Amino acid sequence: MKIIVAVKRVVDFNVKVRVKSDGTGVETANVKMSMNPFDEIAVEEALRLREAGVATEVIAVSIGPAQAQETIRTAIAMGADRGILVRTDNAVEPLAVAKVLSALVAEEQPGLVILGKQAIDDDAGQVGQMLSALVGWPVATFASKLVVADGRAEVTREVDGGLQTVEVKLPAVVTTDLRLNQPRYATLPNIMKAKSKRLDDRPLADLGVDAASRLTVLKTEEPPRRKGGIKVGSVAELVEKLRDEAGVL
Template sequence: MKILVPVKRVVDYNVKIRVRPDGSGVELANVKMSMNPFDEIAVEEAIRLKEKGKATEIVAVSIGPAQSAETIRTALAMGADRGILVRTDQTVEPLAVAKILKAIIANENPGLVIMGKQAIDDDANQTGQMLGALIGWAQGTFASKVELGEGTVDVTREVDGGLQTVSLKLPAIVTTDLRLNEPRYASLPNIMKAKKKPLDETSAEALGVDLSPRLKVIKTAEPPVRQAGVKVGSIADLVAKLKNEAGVL
């Protein structure tokens, strides 16, 4: 069975985000970029399924500028078999991403799609659900455990009330949550081998997908700076401030 894993290039989670002076968006110049952490979990889960003999091939897909090839190479170094880059320099909204993935699925015919539940740059949490609706596949979102059977996949989901297990008929879509696994580090030999693995490049136009934006960002602003706290000399002072200044008593 072939597994398709979309991976996204985002600002590294350790980087402190800065807003552009004109409020047009987040500053990306000279900023460290890396694979979306939820997508790393998806790649790791696909590799584990292949190591168990449940999958035969892992295809990593990324949509973005030429530098997104580095993100695919990271997935290849972790253990994916080949990559596909849908190259574009414009911002791609979740619906357009879902349409591109639908076109790639039609070409690749995977038995399972494993993807991060959301990207840490926009936190949209929409692409997996939209993809499922577009192609009519069953979906298991927020997965904390995945077990492949004969023609089915059991997905344990993290929901508000605890855990829920659903059984899906393949082909299906699974979106990963943080507690599904701990992604591995790519070893130096695997990083070198990844350079020789196939990486194909295509475009949204070639796949017949219109990337025209449907959303308009009016303004991007940093959250207000948190005011410094104060020290009080006694419990009586604390109660007075809570009552007279904070208004919580």
């Protein structure tokens, strides 16, 4: 069984994000980029399934500019078998990503597609569900535990009331939560090998997918600065400030 894993190139989670001066988006020039943390978890889970003998091949897919090759090579250094880059210099919205993945699913015929539940740049959290609808497969979202056996995937999800376990028939789409696993580090020898590995690099236009933008960003702005905390002398003063200044009572 093949597993496709989608990996996205995003601003590194350790970087303090800055908004462009014209408010058109987030500054990415000369900023450290890395693989979306949720996608790292998806890669790790796919590798564990291959190591357990459930899967035979793990394919890392990324959609973006030529620099996204590095994100795919990170997945290969972790252990993915091969990578596909769908190249475009334009911003790609969740629906277009789902359509690209749908085209690759038809081409590769995987038994499972694993994605991070969301990307830390846009926090959309929509691709897995959209892909499920496009390919007609069941979807299990926010997996904190995944067991694949006998043509089925058993997914445990964290919900408000505790843990919920759902079972879906393969082929299926699964999105990963943070507590699913701890991604492995890529070793230096594997990083060097990944740098020389040939990727399947193709332009987005070759897939014949409608990737037209359907959303317009009106403005991007930083959240208001938080005011410094103060000390109060008594409970009565605390209640007064909560009522009169904060307006929460």
